[in-house]
Amino acid sequence: MTTPSTRHPRPHADVLRDTATLTGRILRHWRGRPVSILLGLLFPVLMVVMFGYIFGGAMAAPGGKYMDFLIPGMLAMTMLFGLESMVVSVTNDTAKGITERIRSMPITTTAVLAGRSAADILNSVVGLAIMIATGLLVGWAPNRSLLQALASVGLLLWLRFAFTWVGIYLGLLLKTPESAVAVQVLVWPVGFLSSAFVSPDTMPAWLDAIATWNPLSATATAIRELFGNPSWSAGGWANQHSIMLALAWPAVLTVIFLPLAVRQYRALAA
Known part of the structure; x- marks a missing residue:
């Protein structure tokens, strides 16, 4: 196993440059496999078609059309899908020895993990744009101001940021692509056991909670x-306090999993 070089404090400008370099590495890697990236971006669109048109006729939305209820839920679900893609990406790099090679370079832990997070946020911005365009095409429309719509996008990216750190930690913890399948299986219950597709008050009391x-x-x-x-x-x-919770939950997840991800990354050579 390669022993990482001794780390010394580096100027903030160097950390930012390293972060940008590693973000660019991930983006170039994605450019080399456009089909898988495209399929990942279009998968939520297929779910909109399936739930909106195949099952939508049997769904009752409180106070409006089901498609108007579904699209915001699918926007949130799209943020959750980033967790499993991050786990797969991290475990693939570990299995191929890429993570160990990067550890041997004079690059700070902050830059390595921040580069992954930044690349994922850029990917999620593209995914959100595709999903919003899909929603508009199927008849969904925001009914409030542009500022409130931008605030909604901000909340979605804030949730994705938190899920990114959950994914980085789990990917470093699991290490192998085969074990990442367990996370992919668990993501679906988390997604469906929410208000993304149906109102929780239609569920049994314990599931409702x-x-x-x-x-x-x-x-x-x-x-x-x-x-x-x-x-x-x-x-x-x-x-009644959903906006406050939408700010608080990602903050809690980030506070828990960001330090865990940093510690797990530093412990890889132990």
Whole structure:
């Protein structure tokens, strides 16, 4: 195993340059496999078609059309999909020895992990643009101001940022692409056990409680409010304070998983 070189404090300008370099490395890697990236970006669009047109006729949206209820939920789900793609990316780099080679270079941990996070945020911006365009094409429309629409995008990217650090930590912890399959399997229950597709008050009481307090539900409910789209009808603290929860949940996840990711990365050579 390669022993990383001794690290010394580096100027902030160097850290930023290293971060930009590593972000560019990931983006160039994606450019070399455009088909898989394109499929990843279009998969949420296929889910909109499936749930909006195949199942949508049987769905009852509180206070409006089901498509108006679905699109904000799918925007939030798109942010969750970044978690599994991050885990796969990190485990692939570890399995191929790329992570170990980068560790041997005079590059700070901050730059290595921040580069991954920055590249993922750029990818999510493209994904959001595609999903918003899809929503507009199928008849969905925001009914509030441009500022509130931008605030919704900000909440979505904030959630993606938090999920990015969860994904980095799990990828470093699992190490092999085969073990990453477990995370991919777990992402789906987290996504469906939320208010992304249906109102939690249609579920049994114990599932209702879990779905109501799901971080994904907080963001989906908050952006429905900001977009002026129909939301789930049940009252309760979580529904009435969804914007606050949409800010708080990603902050909690980041505070927990960002330090864990840094510690796990530094422990790879141990």
